[in-house]
Amino acid sequence: MSTVRLLSDDEIRRSPEAWAVFEDIRATRKSDFVNNFWRALANDPPRMRSVWEQLKTVMMAEGELSPLVREMIYIAVSTANGCSYCVHSHTASARAKGMTDGQHAELLAVMAMASQTNALATALQVPVDDAFHVK
């Protein structure tokens, strides 16, 4: 269904660079399962590696936002961008990181609220208040 082939483990093993990423994904997640996104990206091993390295830094490194909050922001962006795959995969990730049904429901409520006022502010072409400008 994809626009490139989804590579099997055997095919990925042929590229040492891609295989090293696969092994790191499995070690980092402590799971043998590697989802289709990486099997598609594996067609371009340097990019696969670059995306994985960024993802580890942005989503898992120590920081001021918890990994779960980061996943919820990821879901919000993916929803607004209409990326089905990303909504599915990051909702699963957020659940794996402990997102409760109540938190999911609140996340959806905020997204619905923002989408509604985004439409209103754009249709009304409201000028930005001076008070909101950073000096």
Add this chain to the structure above:
Amino acid sequence: MSTVRLLSDDEIRRSPEAWAVFEDIRATRKSDFVNNFWRALANDPPRMRSVWEQLKTVMMAEGELSPLVREMIYIAVSTANGCSYCVHSHTASARAKGMTDGQHAELLAVMAMASQTNALATALQVPVDDAFHVK
């Protein structure tokens, strides 16, 4: 600059329904400042009231997500939807609720990461893994 007139306090006072919302906004926020979004929406008092009531419930009611996390999700959606006004107003709100520069930077990093993989997953048309489907 807007597509409807931004109403002054004197004009809003003429509609008891709109004025009641204005007074509630000021009381709730403990500030006299009311931003342009409401001055535009005030042209349709029932809608203004409905949006304000929803906003209070969704953004301020007791819940599992902190008000600050909700504001950060709001910024994420507004950015993806390209709503300049909303990005400005909710970044200001998030700061008023205590968002640090570090949290803002991490929020932006997650948004940038998600936007990047959204584009990749859509361009690759990656099929959703069975493991992600809720049964």
Add this chain to the structure above:
Amino acid sequence: MSTVRLLSDDEIRRSPEAWAVFEDIRATRKSDFVNNFWRALANDPPRMRSVWEQLKTVMMAEGELSPLVREMIYIAVSTANGCSYCVHSHTASARAKGMTDGQHAELLAVMAMASQTNALATALQVPVDDAFHVK
């Protein structure tokens, strides 16, 4: 502010193809005012002519939807696509075609409603019901 020069009447007159479109815009709208969109597009006269011809057909030809309903649909699309210029110009067009404040308010209410449920349906990844498939 634009990414191409906005051409003055004198500059447009140098291209007979662009000038013919300008004269047709003025005659069709019974007004001397020609808005910036056409002054930008005039840098590519064949495209300018093609867009204008399509616009006349799609927005003004006899049909089952009134010209005002078509303008309101145009505003809805432009808002969702975040095109400030288009929101401004087509809100002005809709008003020129008789849109009342009440109709504008209802248009905004529908857009806000749709934006909200679009976010929910996408975040929930709701599968399309069989009943909705056209056979």
Add this chain to the structure above:
Amino acid sequence: MSTVRLLSDDEIRRSPEAWAVFEDIRATRKSDFVNNFWRALANDPPRMRSVWEQLKTVMMAEGELSPLVREMIYIAVSTANGCSYCVHSHTASARAKGMTDGQHAELLAVMAMASQTNALATALQVPVDDAFHVK
């Protein structure tokens, strides 16, 4: 396929709040069929009720725009936002409210036209004409 379970009638009946909405949907639409969107939203009964109440007001209350025009605006927004589910369900709703093939074709023509000029105006970054600003 969704990110939450689609609830059956038996499951929804366990929440009096959700079941009351279900019964109102059936009574309002004079049909036993309740589409998947509501079976997904039923996981959060207060939100389900809130969305349904808003939808009844915005889409069905007396107003200046006909219910069919409102459905066509809904389709336009849903298309621009890329919400497959919403395009399907509201195209079906519009047909149920009498949308002819000719009206559907004109709706699509306006959406295509707007999308095209939205892209041009954004790529050209055309500044908004003074004449379009509401004073």
Add this chain to the structure above:
Amino acid sequence: MSTVRLLSDDEIRRSPEAWAVFEDIRATRKSDFVNNFWRALANDPPRMRSVWEQLKTVMMAEGELSPLVREMIYIAVSTANGCSYCVHSHTASARAKGMTDGQHAELLAVMAMASQTNALATALQVPVDDAFHVK
């Protein structure tokens, strides 16, 4: 699955205008295969003809950009707009016009890069530098 019926050859043959387009598509592409987009559009023969004529001009006429570069731009827009069908059909077209795996990978890298900085510039609301304004 579509919101209109996908017409078979036999049904399309009943409209001389639609059939003429079908024959031109086959002759132009030197292939009997006509994809679903046209079978859906064939429900509105004048629009089908108009879209096909524009497409031939924009995508195939002599010009300064090669047909392959135009296809890659088409993929970029379709991805950002979240149009699954268009991503699939134009990736296939680009391959038919000679797009290599390496070019596809670079196209995806640029799209991912742009999506990332689009999010950052919008979240930061960076004001346009004077140097970028065309005088």
Add this chain to the structure above:
Amino acid sequence: MSTVRLLSDDEIRRSPEAWAVFEDIRATRKSDFVNNFWRALANDPPRMRSVWEQLKTVMMAEGELSPLVREMIYIAVSTANGCSYCVHSHTASARAKGMTDGQHAELLAVMAMASQTNALATALQVPVDDAFHVK
């Protein structure tokens, strides 16, 4: 106007990491001018460095697509995402890399064409042809 302060050279010099990026931008572009995007990003030096390193690789490294073609793809994505700043800055970059008025006009024509058929394919919910699936 931005949501963070735009840093001056003197302020950026205080962070050795940010200043090193600034010096590399100036050396790479052989110009003293550094645009506002970097003055905003400089508030988060590690992110600034990461984005700049990626940008150099994706947009300037040897590859199968010319730097100009990459810039045109960047403009296409930025337009579809409605990022004003990015449209302005990358149109300027594309011109600096030799984009002619004719190439710019063709780029806009392809974007307009794609946006139009994206809307049609989404509104019609055309199912992907088997022939387009990569096996």
